[in-house]
Amino acid sequence: MKSAISEATTQRLSLLLRGLKALEAEGLTTASSALLAERFSLNSAQIRKDLAHFGEFGVRGVGYRVADLRSKLQALMGLSTPRTVVIVGAGNLGLALADSRNFNNESFKVAALFDVDGRKIGSRSKTGVPIRAVSELPQALSAMGATIGALAVPPDAVREMALTLAAGGVKGLLNFAAAPLAPIPGVVVKNVDMALFLEGLTFQLASASS
Amino acid sequence: MKSAISEATTQRLSLLLRGLKALEAEGLTTASSALLAERFSLNSAQIRKDLAHFGEFGVRGVGYRVADLRSKLQALMGLSTPRTVVIVGAGNLGLALADSRNFNNESFKVAALFDVDGRKIGSRSKTGVPIRAVSELPQALSAMGATIGALAVPPDAVREMALTLAAGGVKGLLNFAAAPLAPIPGVVVKNVDMALFLEGLTFQLASASS
DNA sequence: CATTGTGAATCCGTTCACAGCG
DNA sequence: CGCTGTGAACGGATTCACAATG
Numbered sequence: 001m002k003s004a005i006s007e008a009t010t011q012r013l014s015l016l017l018r019g020l021k022a023l024e025a026e027g028l029t030t031a032s033s034a035l036l037a038e039r040f041s042l043n044s045a046q047i048r049k050d051l052a053h054f055g056e057f058g059v060r061g062v063g064y065r066v067a068d069l070r071s072k073l074q075a076l077m078g079l080s081t082p083r084t085v086v087i088v089g090a091g092n093l094g095l096a097l098a099d100s101r102n103f104n105n106e107s108f109k110v111a112a113l114f115d116v117d118g119r120k121i122g123s124r125s126k127t128g129v130p131i132r133a134v135s136e137l138p139q140a141l142s143a144m145g146a147t148i149g150a151l152a153v154p155p156d157a158v159r160e161m162a163l164t165l166a167a168g169g170v171k172g173l174l175n176f177a178a179a180p181l182a183p184i185p186g187v188v189v190k191n192v193d194m195a196l197f198l199e200g201l202t203f204q205l206a207s208a209s210s
Numbered sequence: 211m212k213s214a215i216s217e218a219t220t221q222r223l224s225l226l227l228r229g230l231k232a233l234e235a236e237g238l239t240t241a242s243s244a245l246l247a248e249r250f251s252l253n254s255a256q257i258r259k260d261l262a263h264f265g266e267f268g269v270r271g272v273g274y275r276v277a278d279l280r281s282k283l284q285a286l287m288g289l290s291t292p293r294t295v296v297i298v299g300a301g302n303l304g305l306a307l308a309d310s311r312n313f314n315n316e317s318f319k320v321a322a323l324f325d326v327d328g329r330k331i332g333s334r335s336k337t338g339v340p341i342r343a344v345s346e347l348p349q350a351l352s353a354m355g356a357t358i359g360a361l362a363v364p365p366d367a368v369r370e371m372a373l374t375l376a377a378g379g380v381k382g383l384l385n386f387a388a389a390p391l392a393p394i395p396g397v398v399v400k401n402v403d404m405a406l407f408l409e410g411l412t413f414q415l416a417s418a419s420s
Numbered sequence: 421c422a423t424t425g426t427g428a429a430t431c432c433g434t435t436c437a438c439a440g441c442g
Numbered sequence: 443c444g445c446t447g448t449g450a451a452c453g454g455a456t457t458c459a460c461a462a463t464g
Contacts, residue, residue: 005413005417008434014405014406015390015406032444033445043434045448046433046435048446048447048448049434052447056447057446058445060446061445062445062446064446077413078412078413092302092310093310096306099302102404102405107412148411172412172415173411188415188418194313195228198358199220199224199227200221201383202289202293205288208398216454219455242423243424253458255458255459261425269423272423273422
């Protein structure tokens with residue numbers, strides 16, 4: 001069990017990885033922390049500190065080898081082998097996520113959607129992700145080897161579905177419902193509450209004008 | 211111009227407001243900070259500190275009047291009068307947001323979607339939100355009096371659309387693209403990067419098992 | 421007298437600044 | 443010589459603990 005890495009560091013490293021991919025595509029082979037900081041509007045010391053949690057990656061007097069750091073970061077963040085994702089709830093949001101680039105790339109692949117609505121079951125999302133019955137979840141999860149789940153269901157169904165996913169071996173959960181999901185042992189839970197984003201916006205607007 | 215309120219405080223107050231509504235529906239008229247803290251897994255002192263930024267709301271020896279605090283909070287966060295929202299990008303995500311409860315309630319109302327795809331223009335989302343041409347944005351914005359915009363467009367269109375919205379009087383922007391939107395003067399911007407949530411999850415999983 | 425509002429103490433992340441090194 | 447890696451300083455947010463008070 002590694003010492004905990006802060007949420008902020010995690011996000012910056014994700015951003016950094018994305019940026020490194022772009023630099024690599026541009027053909028840059030080497031980059032200093034100052035360059036990286038400038039490109040991604042961060043502080044150079046912060047980049048070095050973030051990386052220092054995991055070892056030494058740079059070359060003094062030179063900077064970082066872009067391709068090298070990119071692949072090491074990818075491995076560190078658990079993104080080098082693709083993960084199977086399942087989405088529970090085939091409403092508008094669930095369908096949007098299932099077809100989204102964010103959930104289907106080198107690192108993630110949506111294997112199936114699950115819903116309780118008999119009219120949806122058996123059909124597919126636009127890109128072809130099958131919609132199956134939630135009753136099939138327990139068997140399907142182990143068959144697919146899913147490790148990540150996304151919950152796009154009504155608030156009152158969240159906890160039950162989360163526990164079903166956890167029992168089926170899912171280790172990470174993204175909860176999109178407007179009801180925070182209490183911690184589940186052995187599972188990393190991240191609540192993504194859209195209402196909070198929107199209200200945060202109006203809050204700042206209200207504060208700024210008084 | 212009020213002194214800045216931290217992001218964390220903002221989120222907690224949103225959550226608190228939501229909780230107060232629930233308590234009010236349950237018929238509770240009074241609640242201590244300890245009770246609130248317990249219900250929403252927070253620290254009671256934190257709740258009091260958060261509220262202290264804005265004045266004194268409680269009654270010593272008693273606690274807080276639920277309905278009273280609820281309405282004061284609502285006003286403070288700029289949620290007492292409904293705001294008009296426009297969504298740019300009528301892809302899966304844009305459509306999902308347009309029909310979502312989070313964007314259509316007492317405080318927010320989606321007036322229209324905008325897209326560049328001629329085949330979509332003129333049609334409507336499932337709940338009836340009209341899809342219009344982005345070329346109409348400038349006129350439409352002032353006509354509708356929209357103050358909030360959501361960007362669900364490809365990364366390379368983000369900045370242009372953001373500037374168009376800003377020019378049309380939009381004061382708050384939610385950006386769902388996987389490319390952070392640099393600050394725009396006079397506009398509050400919130401980047402909501404789904405990829406970051408997903409990667410954050412795998413990162414924690416990778417860290418926990420080493 | 422129970423509970424708020426708040427100064428003081430603590431914790432944690434960020435920034436600075438420089439020693440160490442390729 | 444230039445840039446990394448890092449100990450030390452800083453600052454903001456959380457938590458503690460208690461005096462103030464309806």
